[in-house]
Amino acid sequence: MSLDKILSIGGKPGLFKLLTQTRTGFVAESLLDGKRVSVGLRNNVNLLSEIAIYTLSEEVPLAEVFQKIKEKEGGEKTPITHKAAKDELEEYFFAVLPDYDEDRVYASDIKKIVQWYNILQAQGMTDFVSEATAEEE
Template structure:
């Protein structure tokens, strides 16, 4: 499954997998507990493939950041948890992405990236490469 089908919903913990679209929104399944919810069109929803992290030169797509974490951790979960103290999170993120913009990337953003990476890893979603063309693996 690609990051095109993984969602972050404001006000809801964790990540969600897009199941189907409806007339008034869509149905999403939680990666945390597998429960399905209906989400209206007015909800603030972000697709992971559309999220980027600020660096000093450009915005780096989230999948690129996940790839760098994956390389650093040799395919395993992160060495630090998302509930670590701010300084430890920033040191870890600096190892992964040395040129991230410290003024625009907050500790809360780093927590989300680490939490999301580990959640995706737990659910077996570890292919962060960019999909070419219209061929889907699902």
């Protein structure tokens, strides 16, 4: 499954899989516990495929960052958790994406990225870069 159907919903922990659209919003399923939630149009919702990370030269799509983590860890979970200290998180992220913009990418952003990667890896959703993107490279 691509990141086009994976959501982050403000105020709710974890990630969600988009199931269906309704007249007043949509229905999503938690990747953590499988519970379904109804989400209104007023909620702050982000598709993971639309998120990018600032670097010193460009914005790198989140899928590419996840792919770099996957390559670094050999497809396994990260050795660091999202609850690690700020310095540890920044050091780990620097090893993954050496030119990230330290002024615009906060420790809270790195925590989310590490947490989201581990959730997706636990669900077996590790095809982050689409075939079309892989062919371009």
